[in-house]
Amino acid sequence: MCKTQILQQHARRILAHSNRSCLFRSYGTVSAAAQNLPSRIVTNSNQNAHITPVLESWQKQGHQVKPSDLRGLIKNLRDSNQFSKALEASKWMGEQKVFDIVPEDYSARLHLVENVLGLEEAEKFFKSIPKNMRDYSVYATLLSSYTKSENTLDKAEATFEKMRELGFLLKPSPFNSMISLYGQLQKLDMVEKLVREMQETKVECDSPTVNNVLRVYADTCKIKAMETFKTSVDEQVIKLEEDTIVAMAKAYLRYGSIEKAIEMYGNVAGSEKEVYRLWDEYKKETKVNDNGYRTVLSSLLKLDDVQGAEKIYEEWKPEGPKLDMSIPSLLLSRYYAEGMEMKIDQMVKSIRKKRYEMHFKKIKERLIFLRRVIVGMGLKVEQMVKSIRQKKFKEPLILLEAREAKIKEMVTFIKKKRFGMHLHKLKESLIKLGQIVMLVGLIVAILVVIVGALVINVAWNEWLIQQHPPTSYWKVRILKDNPMLYYFLFVRK
Template structure:
């Protein structure tokens, strides 16, 4: 019956588990008779086959068949389960345990049930472990499995079930060792029931169960938590030299002494803490406590030990800065802040600079504190709301300089940290820290639009800004808000007209805003009207307006007007934007001026596309002008390699060698930071070759014509200039002269 229940529970566990357990199998080798050695061999098979994706049961079955009918030693399987469990491979250990039960390898003992309970709890959870516990016959429920169940409940802080299990163990007579008592003491400690801890300790004494190190440490922590120094010191004195104080126990006892004002005893206890292994989480607490009970040397000693762990975090830095400031070591805190934390690469923790800023203020270093706060708020890594920082900045009667806040808001805007900038602007306004100017309202209007949207920006303009504050900067900001979308073009035009009524059209900025909107909407006529109005008011267009005007003309293919303004403004140092160049290039392409498009486009990809189109349209009739345009454009776009390749394929127009084409490349190579003499010589050599080839073709054509028309003519003198610069005179018939020219020219090459 017991075996049937266990097998049924095994099948339910396998069905419950959603994870497939995969292993490979071995087929070679024999198994020794030693249980530990045999288990090691089996375990090595499982380890080596971990990537083979074969079920672990196949490995076990193959191993079983290799025994050739021999009785399997259960110790081998038990050792395997133990090794897998110790290496944190709980699922695999549970699979082996399932297989062991399914094949009835042996009669199960208490240790088998306990091991299986722990595996089930770890892999499948406490509920499945409880079901397994209920399936175990009562005569097999020993101390170990009850203790394991009790420990599960204490970890979960399930007081009712833990007390019920402890009561059952008491009634059965299984409370024979400290472990179950320690579990209950830990649970009562966690739920602050000191009286229950005393009851457990009394019961241990009554049952002659010896206290162990864990028992004493738990009791000391309980007494420390309620500041019962008398009971704490009495218990420690009784067990001094017998048990080892844990790190957390020493820290809790030091806290108890500090609460009682006993700094000397607290420091002594902290020094004892250093005798034990200090876990990483305890360093921050140790630093904090030394700040209350020790000296600067203590803090720096612990900090040096902490740095040796190479696991520094913000908790440690916060504890260090807090302690150094308590010990009046502002210089030390400042040095570590800038030399260690600022460049540590840790996640930004706003509390750390706030601690240092508070230290500055306590010393009267208000300007240092303000600068640190500004730097902290500007930090782009700090994405959380800055209200807490601002409150810290403005509390205790600190005077916030208007220039600081205006500079801060501007810097946050420039770095596009609009939510922070708006929070700072709102904080200034709500607390009436200083008198606001129209420019302050304009800045806040801009921020509200960016963060909260147009509707809230309009509400702020209409309800929160008084008429006497609505100057040029406020209206200009509102106009910019409206000109960002064609949906608000009517409001933009109304605002522009209002600014004209108020006499605010004094510079190019409002024109710029409206022209940009009209340009995007392809409203060329309105753009040109505004340009005329600027001329009437003697307002010179800036570079942005020039680009908008050129673009809108390009959009509608108003080529004559576009080129007119382009020529005019190029004399005024016009700088074409990428969008403008691309728009003009498309306009030129649309009207068939491919070479002009090549010259103006901003994209190498477009240059090659247009060049391919040009070559397709001019097969057999490629012009020098085309090569000049494409090479010049590629060099402008820093594609020297591409320009060189185009030059290599260039064939001069018939009878015309254009020296400007190689000059483009030669000039570029000469301008490079490291003069490229080799490439310059290559270009010159190739140029001479192309020139000689052109001259040869010319002479051939002349000779053909003269030979065809002039045979039989008398003797004539003829001067022949060779390509090398040498001149010779040939006398004879024209036919002979022509023949001589051909031979001379041919020989010169």
């Protein structure tokens, strides 16, 4: 009995017991709709068998082949790396035309042809696709195939330009494919050109594109460009892949920034050994400051190495002049989150102790400096006296006397200058005081004149009244015109 007949018998047996799920062996996740199709092989010996006869038998039995079922079957086979079976099912779907084929079906088949039969066959299949079916998904799949190899750069660029002409460059996937290829070729200028084009055309970077661009910058050690690009996409909250983080950490190491490398490794699970290795190297190469301790503690706590972080915290000696509370706060936050009250109390005591040690260290340093200054001054005087005694001529004494005389002259000059300065200030104060006195006198004189004129006016009017007593009409007139004069003439009496 030939192999085909055996498979047909086997297919009939499956169809007769299609409701018994135990007959199917799982090779990946299949949708519930695809469970109605013979999408699984019964035994390991039949894994290489063709599935076309099974599909044909299924159709001959009068079963309806739904588009979602068949597409789910193809996707399941592709996801489980059974590309040959997936291609066979896709080809059968296209030939049987049991339902209308859409561009996504051609795109899936193009991808399978390239994986199973190679790029040359994929190009032939692409040419056979009707032009009205060559949409974005088809061109994106073809471009992805071209960008896998450096040898097909020209074809990749031509396909990318064709997509530009057709208006298909509205998603990040084509840009990501070209960035990946240019990154392999170390063409950083082309990568930056594509990034600028995405920004100008408002094409938002997705996770694969961001990781790809950062890896390209890291591999070429373009630290500033890498940090600028990362800052520009931080608002999107895109998670970086471990490969990207490691590449960035290595770039920082090549750049000589061990502290930044330690910070990056804090985001890579299981990289505690690398953090410790870099920390030891960092301590050998430079004097560790507060920023260094903050970075390594943060990285170790991200890696859940609390004990390691505690040991390094014990090594920390604050620089001052103020205690940097952001360093112990890292551990305090962890203790608080885990409800470790005893650890919190110990940390508070430790902070107090480190603050005392920091102040004591500063005082000690100042005292040592002062002692050195005093000792140094004493040595200079002693050396001068010794040198004078050793010489027989009196020139050093003459020089000392001359220097002393100059110092006395300078002191006298300073005293005179200081006295003159005080005298000048006193003179200025007296002038100001005189000006104030003159102003006050002038004001008093003006007031005296005004009061005298008023008194004379009142006296004159009193005399006139005595000589010529006024009538009631004139009293009313005076009251209206000059109430004060009326008061002095008639009311005051």
